[in-house]
Amino acid sequence: MKAFVLFFLLLAVAQAEPPPTLQLTLPQALDLAEQANPDLRLVRQGVEVARGGVTIAGQRPNPTLGLNTPIGPAERKQQVMFLVPLETGGRRDARLAVAESTVMEANLTTRQTRLTVLNGTRNAFVELALSRATLDQSRKDVEFNDRVVTAAQHRFEAGEVAEAEVVRAKFEREQIKRLVYPAENRVEAALVTLNRLLGQPLDTPIETVDDGWLFPTVADLKGPTWNLPDLPALTEMARKQRPDLALNAQQSQTAQRQIQLALANQAPALSLQASLLYNPAMPAFTYLAGVQLELPWGSDRGGELEQAQARREEAARREQVAQATADQAVALAWKKFEAARRQLSHDLEVLKPQAERVLYLAEKIYDIGQSDITEVLLVGQSVQRQRQLLLTDFALLHQALGELELAINANLVGGKP
Structure with missing residues (x-):
């Protein structure tokens, strides 16, 4: 029976359809993250919790109803009491003000989390695209070494070179093949990271669609799309738009309201009392009215006030500190971006065409027997290294751009979060 059940379970798993492939541009990925990211869902629920605190803060104390019945012959009178607490010193208004400030803080925390999630999604999207480009480049490097092995084999068969050249060419090819495995693992890791941010099953296939900014050309880098505002303008943008700065300002306001609440709590508690007294011996009813006032002998709640003042400070x-940190983050990210843009421009404009030309000539010269295996392999290694550095420079550019957009909370290039 167990084997029968196991067979059908395995059959059901085998027939399960894989998740459909998602083809996403960056704006589409950001929209999906905003809808489905679990961290954003969690922090948005925190806003609802904070709003519930406003309802609690607005509640007034309940009245109290009591009954006193004597036990024993010494007393026969029975008493019904009704006690109504009064909040003095504006306690309720102060509580509401603090609760409303807490809601504002929760909203700002949501904005900050949204910024972090969308920036992380952007970086993960770029990483997936670049990791696939790196994998493609590694496979092209293997194809180049395949051609070198073939050429060496032909020259050996023609008696032009020793067998050692064929052995060395194959050895170099196997070394290049070894680089394919970490490149494949990098793609898988990037896919898992992006799926986590998008709130999708981790094995969901994703195809990144380049809408014109993932791999900019020299003309793109010199054009208006990648021409960012200067540092003073970016710093001013950050001061106006960063949610963490707004959150710190709101926390200062909340601390001030907590001081007002502490002052309100220092007012003595006051209660109105009404009683109905019944004496069965007469028999007769008597009505009593009174006031209860708290005497601050044990504590004047001065500690609450001191704590609130310390929180404000x-x-x-x-x-x-947050303002200084924000200015520093913008300055460092801007300098990093400018350096990455200059470096990538040099790679695209100078080194990339030279590398392609050098590799082409080295391969042709070896094919016609005008150079040995050492020369063509050295050229191949140099060009392969340059191609990997070019992809690294693309990654550095996007990394710097992501840091800068995070530092100022604004879209500068690509899809708008």
Whole structure:
């Protein structure tokens, strides 16, 4: 019976359809992340929790109803009491103000999380595209070495070179093949990371669609798309748009409201009391009215006020630190971006065409027997290294751009978050 059940379970797994392939541009990936990312869903629920705190803060104290019945012959009177607490010192308004500030903080935290998630999605999207380009380049390098092995084999069969050249060419090819495996693993890791950010099953196939900015040309880098504002303008943008700076400012306001709440809580508690007294011995009813006032003998709640004042000072200092950190982040990211753009421009404009020409000539010269295996392999290694560096420079450019967009909370190039 167990074998029968196991057979059908395996059959069901075998027949399960794989997830459909997602073909996404960057804007489409960002839209999907905003809808399905689990971290964003979690932080948005936190806003609802904070809103529930406003409802709780607005609630008033419940009245109290009591009954006193004597036990024993010494007393026969029975009493019904009704107690209504009054909130003095504006406690309810102060509580509501603090709760509303908490909601604002939750909204700003959501904005900050959204920024982080979308920036991470952008970086993961670029990493998947670049890792596939790296894998393709590694396979092309293997194809080049295949051609070298074939040429060496032909020359050996023609008696032009020793068998050692064929052996060396094959050895170099196997070394290049070894680079394919980590490139494949890099693609798989990038795919898992992007699926996690998109809220999709981790094995979902994704095809990145380049809408014109993933692999910019020299003309693109010199054009208006990649021509960013200067550093002072970017710094000003960051000061206006970064949610963490707004969150720190809101926390300072919340701390000030907590001081007002602490002051309100120092007001003595006041309650109105009404009682109905019944004496069965007479028999007769008596009505009583009274006031209860809290006496702050044990505690005047001064500690709450001191703590609230300390929090306000802490929030003010945190705000100053955050501002300095934001300015630093913008400056470093901008300098990194400018350096990466210059370096990539040089690679595309100078080194890439030279590398293609050098490799073409080295392969042709070896084919006609005008050079030995050492020369063509050295040229091949040099060109392969340059091609890998070119892809690395693409990655550095996008990494710097991502850091800069994160630092100022604004889209600069590509899809708009």
